[in-house]
Amino acid sequence: xxxxxxxxxxxxxxxxxxxxxxxxxFVLVTYSFNSSKTNIVFEGFITQFGDAKLVDGNVxxxxxxxxxxxxxxxxxxxxxxxxxxTLTIAFISTISATIIGTLAALALQRYNFRxxxxxxxxLYIPIVIPEIVMGIGILTLFxxxxxxxxxxxxxxxxxxxxxxLGTVIISHITFSVPFVALVVRARLAGFDQxxxxxxxxxxxxxxxxxxxxTLPMLLPGVLSGALMAFTLSLDDFVITFFTNGPGSTxxxxxxxxxxxxxxxxxxxALSTVWILVVFTAVLLLQWLQNREVKS
Amino acid sequence: xxxxxxxxxxxxxxxxxxxxxxxxxxxxxxxxxRHGEFFSMLGSSGCGKTTSLRMVAGFEWPTVGEVYIEDHPxxxxxxxxxxxxxxxxxxxxxxxxxxxxxxxxxLEMDKTPVNEIKRRVGEALAMxxxxxxxxxxxxxxxxxxxxxxxxxxxxxxxxxxxxLDEPLGALDLKLRKEMQLxxxxxQREVGITFIxxxxxxxxxxxxxxxxxxxxRGKVLQVGAPVEIYERPNCKFVADFIGDTNFLDGQVSAxxxxxxxxxxxxxxxxxVGMGNGQLKPGDQVVISIRPEKIRLSEQSTLNxxxxxxxxxxxxxxxxxTRLEVEANGVKLKVWEQNHISxxxxxxxxxxxxxxxxxxFPENALVLPAE
Amino acid sequence: MLRKLRESKSFQGTLLVTxxxxxxxxxxxxxxxLTAIISFGQRSSDGxxxxxxxxxxxxxxxxxxxxxxxxxxxCFDPLYVNILWRSLVLAFQTTILVILLAYPLSYFIARxxxxxxxxxLFMVLVPLWTNFVIRVYAWMMILRTQGVLNGVLxxxxxxxxxxxxxxxMLYTPGAVLVGMVYEFLPFMILPIFTSLEKIDNSLYEAAAxxxxxxxxxxxxxxxxxxxxxxxxxTILVFIPVMGTFIVSDILGGRQVILVGNLIQRQxxxxxxxxxxxxxxxxxxxxxxxxxxxxxxxxGLGEEIIIA
Numbered sequence: 001x002x003x004x005x006x007x008x009x010x011x012x013x014x015x016x017x018x019x020x021x022x023x024x025x026f027v028l029v030t031y032s033f034n035s036s037k038t039n040i041v042f043e044g045f046i047t048q049f050g051d052a053k054l055v056d057g058n059v060x061x062x063x064x065x066x067x068x069x070x071x072x073x074x075x076x077x078x079x080x081x082x083x084x085x086t087l088t089i090a091f092i093s094t095i096s097a098t099i100i101g102t103l104a105a106l107a108l109q110r111y112n113f114r115x116x117x118x119x120x121x122x123l124y125i126p127i128v129i130p131e132i133v134m135g136i137g138i139l140t141l142f143x144x145x146x147x148x149x150x151x152x153x154x155x156x157x158x159x160x161x162x163x164x165l166g167t168v169i170i171s172h173i174t175f176s177v178p179f180v181a182l183v184v185r186a187r188l189a190g191f192d193q194x195x196x197x198x199x200x201x202x203x204x205x206x207x208x209x210x211x212x213x214t215l216p217m218l219l220p221g222v223l224s225g226a227l228m229a230f231t232l233s234l235d236d237f238v239i240t241f242f243t244n245g246p247g248s249t250x251x252x253x254x255x256x257x258x259x260x261x262x263x264x265x266x267x268x269a270l271s272t273v274w275i276l277v278v279f280t281a282v283l284l285l286q287w288l289q290n291r292e293v294k295s
Numbered sequence: 296x297x298x299x300x301x302x303x304x305x306x307x308x309x310x311x312x313x314x315x316x317x318x319x320x321x322x323x324x325x326x327x328x329r330h331g332e333f334f335s336m337l338g339s340s341g342c343g344k345t346t347s348l349r350m351v352a353g354f355e356w357p358t359v360g361e362v363y364i365e366d367h368p369x370x371x372x373x374x375x376x377x378x379x380x381x382x383x384x385x386x387x388x389x390x391x392x393x394x395x396x397x398x399x400x401x402l403e404m405d406k407t408p409v410n411e412i413k414r415r416v417g418e419a420l421a422m423x424x425x426x427x428x429x430x431x432x433x434x435x436x437x438x439x440x441x442x443x444x445x446x447x448x449x450x451x452x453x454x455x456x457x458x459l460d461e462p463l464g465a466l467d468l469k470l471r472k473e474m475q476l477x478x479x480x481x482q483r484e485v486g487i488t489f490i491x492x493x494x495x496x497x498x499x500x501x502x503x504x505x506x507x508x509x510x511r512g513k514v515l516q517v518g519a520p521v522e523i524y525e526r527p528n529c530k531f532v533a534d535f536i537g538d539t540n541f542l543d544g545q546v547s548a549x550x551x552x553x554x555x556x557x558x559x560x561x562x563x564x565x566v567g568m569g570n571g572q573l574k575p576g577d578q579v580v581i582s583i584r585p586e587k588i589r590l591s592e593q594s595t596l597n598x599x600x601x602x603x604x605x606x607x608x609x610x611x612x613x614x615t616r617l618e619v620e621a622n623g624v625k626l627k628v629w630e631q632n633h634i635s636x637x638x639x640x641x642x643x644x645x646x647x648x649x650x651x652x653x654f655p656e657n658a659l660v661l662p663a664e
Numbered sequence: 665m666l667r668k669l670r671e672s673k674s675f676q677g678t679l680l681v682t683x684x685x686x687x688x689x690x691x692x693x694x695x696x697x698l699t700a701i702i703s704f705g706q707r708s709s710d711g712x713x714x715x716x717x718x719x720x721x722x723x724x725x726x727x728x729x730x731x732x733x734x735x736x737x738x739c740f741d742p743l744y745v746n747i748l749w750r751s752l753v754l755a756f757q758t759t760i761l762v763i764l765l766a767y768p769l770s771y772f773i774a775r776x777x778x779x780x781x782x783x784x785l786f787m788v789l790v791p792l793w794t795n796f797v798i799r800v801y802a803w804m805m806i807l808r809t810q811g812v813l814n815g816v817l818x819x820x821x822x823x824x825x826x827x828x829x830x831x832x833m834l835y836t837p838g839a840v841l842v843g844m845v846y847e848f849l850p851f852m853i854l855p856i857f858t859s860l861e862k863i864d865n866s867l868y869e870a871a872a873x874x875x876x877x878x879x880x881x882x883x884x885x886x887x888x889x890x891x892x893x894x895x896x897x898t899i900l901v902f903i904p905v906m907g908t909f910i911v912s913d914i915l916g917g918r919q920v921i922l923v924g925n926l927i928q929r930q931x932x933x934x935x936x937x938x939x940x941x942x943x944x945x946x947x948x949x950x951x952x953x954x955x956x957x958x959x960x961x962x963g964l965g966e967e968i969i970i971a
Contacts, residue, residue: 013768024802040810104684111677122688130907133948137695174691198387200374203404216391255797271798278793
């Protein structure tokens with residue numbers, strides 16, 4: 001008895017909602033092949049290959065054919081910079097947050113200490129406050145702190161403290177750590193300590209035990225946490241918005257900036273590429289996970 | 296050098312309860328385990344046997360008192376600095392390593408040269424008869440095989456003492472009995488001191504050179520299996536090991552080891568063996584094992600012969616287990632079926648009249664609790 | 665020192681958690697405290713902060729401004745109160761709509777055969793992994809006067825020979841609502857799915873066996889058991905909606921200003937960090953209050969963690 005068959009309303013709603021979820025993406029991707037430069041109305045695909053030719057605001061010919069805007073994207077230095085920044089920030093903050101968060105998870109799951117309740121509360125805060133409140137707070141901290149330090153230590157030129165990659169990375173670590181800690185903690189909860197006792201019994205001290213036994217067995221959880229941190233960082237807009245400076249633009253910030261200026265199908269091309277990359281990465285992950293499950 | 300490989304001297308271990316109080320899991324325990332013996336700690340859960348074992352291993356530290364290994368006080372030494380190794384109840388084999396890597400782990404920690412590791416791992420696996428399993432993952436092994444690998448992993452380090460924490464608990468009955476004999480043989484072969492924790496008294500009796508019976512954090516009695524069984528020093532031990540009959544009474548006369556006890560419910564005196572410290576007037580309980588009671592058609596004219604009525608009878612094959620009653624007092628009597636016959640008259644049945652003899656040598660007089 | 669470390673488990677714990685505490689205290693708690701302090705300060709002429717204690721920012725928020733147009737000592741300008749109210753209303757509307765749309769879908773996936781469930785879930789998550797900003801932009805393309813929606817509607821109207829004038833959809837509160845619903849829909853689907861999935865099939869069978877039809881089974885069995893998911897999802901939706909400014913910025917233009925936009929502008933355009941901090945603090949308190957009462961009534965859903 002398939003309960004869904006007995007409730008056509010559910011089925012209809014489901015289809016509608018899926019449509020609702022995917023229609024914008026479909027529109028987005030389609031328009032990345034738009035021949036119209038102003039990208040307001042879809043004027044059709046670019047069909048002719050050859051040197052770039054513009055007619056009435058429509059690109060009728062391009063060396064890349066219908067993929068014209070993707071090529072333009074490739075030539076766009078700003079995009080490349082933003083992409084590089086985004087990845088750099090994501091990698092550094094992920095690695096840091098994973099290490100810090102894993103240690104915290106160990107502490108909270110296995111030990112009792114005076115600051116325990118406080119730590120748990122502190123880790124819970126980023127989840128319950130709106131991102132903008134956190135962003136504003138960090139911006140305020142940095143701006144007041146930098147102002148004070150710059151004048152007090154008389155810093156000039158290159159030494160002047162300012163918003164940039166460093167501040168963004170630090171902020172990303174801050175909002176990622178609670179999620180890593182949460183995921184790793186869940187994994188730790190089901191972890192049998194007799195393995196660690198066995199290792200110590202056989203002669204491994206605490207550090208060796210952690211490195212050779214605890215961590216390998218904890219790895220799936222740690223990797224999950226790392227993946228989560230990576231995704232959060234790649235995607236982040238609000239916090240990055242308030243903590244970045246010139247030269248540390250990330251892709252989301254860049255797109256936002258574009259939206260307020262000129263919108264060509266290049267933005268769509270960027271979106272399409274982004275979607276493809278994420279999609280592939282996720283498929284890859286699923287495939288890897290399936291392989292692990294089988295063995 | 297003392298006799299003892301491991302010693303616990305007045306050890307106390309206190310734990311905090313969630314409600315805020317504290318409980319002594321191990322309560323002033325003194326134990327001496329001799330070199331090369333198979334020593335078991337026996338008791339039901341919560342008696343402190345596992346905690347005591349863990350204190351020898353180094354996973355817990357005594358709140359009061361000291362653990363000595365080869366006469367060296369261990370203090371707060373962590374497990375990896377102690378010359379003992381543990382076989383865990385759930386085996387704790389490292390799932391992310393192969394069987395051979397598991398066994399090699401302890402040797403790696405000792406910084407043993409690679410060639411020697413290979414050789415000794417091979418020897419260890421051969422000793423537990425699992426030489427071909429080296430490259431497998433622990434997940435691929437059966438329970439019994441995992442248990443033997445856990446054993447190999449601990450023994451390959453040639454520890455002075457091997458600690459085993461209910462290692463056979465997860466195995467099915469048949470396998471368990473096989474492993475009991477194997478472990479005993481292995482211990483004799485290797486010659487190391489084994490400290491074995493179990494709640495199964497039959498297991499302890501089968502394998503041990505000496506047993507320590509524990510309850511509620513205290514050691515009640517230490518002795519060879521035969522001592523524990525035939526000469527329990529208190530009611531708990533008599534009850535915990537094997538089956539027994541209890542008769543409450545009061546000492547009316549003492550003549551060296553022979554103690555005359557008046558049993559109110561039988562309205563009669565019963566003579567038994569005491570521990571030499573009883574005096575007339577003491578409240579006592581007589582313990583007599585079912586297989587030691589003699590059932591006969593006629594009175595044997597012994598001091599302790601009573602007329603009884605057989606109320607229940609169960610034929611087990613090798614024995615007949617009977618329940619008899621005298622004056623409302625129920626006694627268990629086990630008779631071995633010596634003769635192979637189908638004649639029902641050879642096997643006592645219910646509702647028959649008979650006499651039981653509680654031979655004084657078999658009647659142990661213990662202090663009442 | 666190593667011995668002390670080894671012996672004291674609580675010292676070990678403290679050591680492990682120290683890096684986390686550095687980040688949490690330094691970049692979360694201290695900034696929040698700083699925000700609070702600054703909200704009581706005054707704006708300096710160059711957009712900086714004068715550290716004093718004044719309630720001016722808060723009174724301004726509530727509506728009592730000291731600098732009035734007609735020179736009066738104080739006047740009531742409900743501008744900011746309206747903004748706060750509008751944000752609350754929008755958050756509620758979004759949450760309700762999201763629940764209505766998410767529930768059937770979650771139900772469908774939860775009761776689908778186990779093999780297919782992952783695929784369906786995956787399909788829900790894919791849009792989520794594209795970037796937030798990009799998704800909002802997509803709606804801009806759809807809702808524009810010459811956008812996709814108008815194009816489709818126009819084509820239909822032409823086919824049916826009905827006169828059609830393109831709808832002004834962009835830069836309206838409606839557009840912002842649609843954008844918010846779209847952004848946060850997956851965050852409601854996942855928790856509701858999680859709690860629905862936990863309902864053993866045998867419960868439905870038992871209900872049917874006892875005489876309940878589909879309708880009553882839903883209201884008496886399914887819905888109550890799925891409440892933890894709904895609660896978790898509500899928290900995951902309500903709080904961010906209150907603070908989002910991109911959606912209202914891109915889809916609402918200058919017409920729709922929410923608390924998020926207010927705060928953003930104070931810090932960037934108007935350069936009044938004290939006022940912005942006050943607004944930020946008020947926003948945080950509001951969300952905490954709502955969360956507190958909500959979880960007290962409905963309980964905290966562990967579905968948050970799983971989602």
